[in-house]
Amino acid sequence: MRAGPPAFCVLRKMGIAGQERLWYNGDSQSQKLQGGIPVNIGPFPGGKTKAFTLSYDDGVLQDVRFVELLNRYGLKGTFNLNSELMQQQFQWTHESGMVVKRLPPEAVLHLYDGHEVASHTLTHPYLDTAGEGEILWQMGQDKANLEQLFGREIAGFAAPFDFYSPLMADCARRCGFAYARISEVSYSYLPPHDPYYWTAGIFHLEADLEDFVEGFLETDACPAVCQIVGHTYDLDAENLWDKMEDLFRRVSQAPDVAFLTHIDIVRCLQAAGWMH
Ligand SMILES: [Zn+2]
Numbered sequence: 001m002r003a004g005p006p007a008f009c010v011l012r013k014m015g016i017a018g019q020e021r022l023w024y025n026g027d028s029q030s031q032k033l034q035g036g037i038p039v040n041i042g043p044f045p046g047g048k049t050k051a052f053t054l055s056y057d058d059g060v061l062q063d064v065r066f067v068e069l070l071n072r073y074g075l076k077g078t079f080n081l082n083s084e085l086m087q088q089q090f091q092w093t094h095e096s097g098m099v100v101k102r103l104p105p106e107a108v109l110h111l112y113d114g115h116e117v118a119s120h121t122l123t124h125p126y127l128d129t130a131g132e133g134e135i136l137w138q139m140g141q142d143k144a145n146l147e148q149l150f151g152r153e154i155a156g157f158a159a160p161f162d163f164y165s166p167l168m169a170d171c172a173r174r175c176g177f178a179y180a181r182i183s184e185v186s187y188s189y190l191p192p193h194d195p196y197y198w199t200a201g202i203f204h205l206e207a208d209l210e211d212f213v214e215g216f217l218e219t220d221a222c223p224a225v226c227q228i229v230g231h232t233y234d235l236d237a238e239n240l241w242d243k244m245e246d247l248f249r250r251v252s253q254a255p256d257v258a259f260l261t262h263i264d265i266v267r268c269l270q271a272a273g274w275m276h
Contacts, residue, residue, distance in 0.1 A: 043271070045268070049224060051260045051268070052216070052258070053078065053260055056229070057080045058233075063079060064107075066232040075251070076115055078115065078117075079112050079117055080158035081119070082121055083149065084122040089102055118262065121139060122137070157180045158181040159180060173196060177196075180196045181200065182198065184199045187201070189215075189221055190221070192275065200229040201228060202227070205230065205234055
C-alpha cells in the first residue's frame, strides 16, 4: 500500500514563495488540477478536509444550555442517552455538592433536534463482567427505546464508563449500530478505520483542551477530526461555560472545518473508503 495521505486527500495547497501551488502525489494529477485553482477534495461536505464534533454523555439538565450554545455557533453534537435512567429521572450528587439530574423523556423530545442521539446503554452499567446476553440487552433495548421515543434511527453507541472489549464491539455491530465511541482518549485528529473502536479525541476537562483545538485548526492532516467528549454538568461544576463558548466561537469561524455529528462523519468516511 502506498504511503502518504489517502487518495481523497492527495491534493494539497502549499505556500511557495508567497504563492499557492498545487501539490499532488497521486496517480492522475491532470484530472485534479482545474486551471490552477486549488480544489478541496476532503471527505467532508464541501470537500472540507476537517470535521469538528462533540460527544456528550448521559442526557443531563445542563444539556439544555449546551445545545443552545451549539446552535448559536452552528456546531453539531452527539448526545448519548440511557433510556431507562431517563425514565427514572435518576439523579446523583457530584463531589462539588451539585445534584446531577437526568432530563425526563418529555424534556428531550425536541431538545436534540438537528443533533444526533445515540445509545449509552439502558442503565449505564460497568460491563466488564457482563455476558453476551446482558450486553445485547443493554445495547439493543436502549436502541429500541430511543428509536421509539425520538422516532428516528439510533445509529451510534457510546460505551459507559471506561470499559470496552471485543465482545462489546461485536454486540454493537450485531445490534445494528454503525459505530461505537469508546472512552479511551487518543489525543489524535486521525479518525479510526474501524468504526467500532472510535477513541475519544480529548476529554473536555483536560488542561490542554485549547491547545488541542488550536492544533486542529492549524493541522494540514487529512482527514482530521477534532472530537471533544464530556458531560455537560462538568461545565457547571468547573465553571467552564465561558471557556467553552470562547472555544466554540473560535472554531465556528474556521472556513475549512465541517461541523458534523458522529454518524455524519462515519457516513462521509465510509463513502471515502477511509472507514469500513
Ligand atoms: Zn456516561
